[in-house]
Amino acid sequence: MPSSRTAIVLGGSGSVGRALLEVLFRDDSFTAVITLSRRSLPEAVGLAQASGRTLIEQLVPDMSPASLAAATLEAARAVDGELEAFSVLGIGAGTARLTIEEHRAVDVALNEAFARALRDSGKVRHLAFMSAVGADPNASASGGGGAGMSRYNRVKGEAEVAVRASGPAVVSIFRPAMIIGSQHTPWLLEKLLPLFSWVTPAKFTSITATQIAQAMVATARRHPTASATYHYPEMMALIAGGTR
Numbered sequence: 001m002p003s004s005r006t007a008i009v010l011g012g013s014g015s016v017g018r019a020l021l022e023v024l025f026r027d028d029s030f031t032a033v034i035t036l037s038r039r040s041l042p043e044a045v046g047l048a049q050a051s052g053r054t055l056i057e058q059l060v061p062d063m064s065p066a067s068l069a070a071a072t073l074e075a076a077r078a079v080d081g082e083l084e085a086f087s088v089l090g091i092g093a094g095t096a097r098l099t100i101e102e103h104r105a106v107d108v109a110l111n112e113a114f115a116r117a118l119r120d121s122g123k124v125r126h127l128a129f130m131s132a133v134g135a136d137p138n139a140s141a142s143g144g145g146g147a148g149m150s151r152y153n154r155v156k157g158e159a160e161v162a163v164r165a166s167g168p169a170v171v172s173i174f175r176p177a178m179i180i181g182s183q184h185t186p187w188l189l190e191k192l193l194p195l196f197s198w199v200t201p202a203k204f205t206s207i208t209a210t211q212i213a214q215a216m217v218a219t220a221r222r223h224p225t226a227s228a229t230y231h232y233p234e235m236m237a238l239i240a241g242g243t244r
Helices: 015-026 042-051 065-077 100-107 109-121 150-166 187-199 209-222 232-241
Strands: 005-010 032-037 054-059 082-087 124-130 170-174 228-230
Touching: 005 015, 005 065, 005 109, 015 032, 015 042, 015 209, 032 042, 032 065, 042 054, 054 065, 065 109, 082 109, 082 209, 100 109, 100 150, 109 124, 109 150, 124 150, 124 209, 150 170, 170 209, 209 232, 228 232
Parallel strands: 005 032, 005 082, 032 054, 082 124, 124 170, 170 228
Antiparallel strands: none
């Protein structure tokens, strides 16, 4: 195992982001974590202190594509040793109220800027990127933009295409369905959907934020040699194979 391994994380303030930071700070293969965010993340600070690991908070107050790319390059180039990248950035609730361009401005433009800067740094070979089940760049751009709707799936698909085209050599894409424990998932839906799991196609099975994080970190530890897409069954296999 490398003596110095750092994770760089975009989207650490969300439900999956917080779970990802918890998993990273518990994983002894990572000695440091870099977060890119608008403001300091108190939970990340507390996790770093409790684990005795190093946390580097790279603040990007305006969070525009240009500012994010510059901050990513600066942070990556300052790292000695191996650097693994993770993005769980995306608009959670409220996409139905946004125009498609407003949704793209975050999910596509910011993730593309992050991925491009990682590639340009010359320090990152692999990016673990969270998308969503049903992502499809060819889905209809009309209609509602709520999670799971056609327009939402199109934006998620466009984000995948942009990240793979602009990013590091290997991009692992994670497509969760309903996320249990997310602040954006209605509690009643969390309780009811598992009751119908026996008739639900496997890739649409609900998953917890922690399980997504565990699968992403397990993939990073494996040093994948090719890009791949992971739904619920593949994520569970990654977790089972990466149990330490």
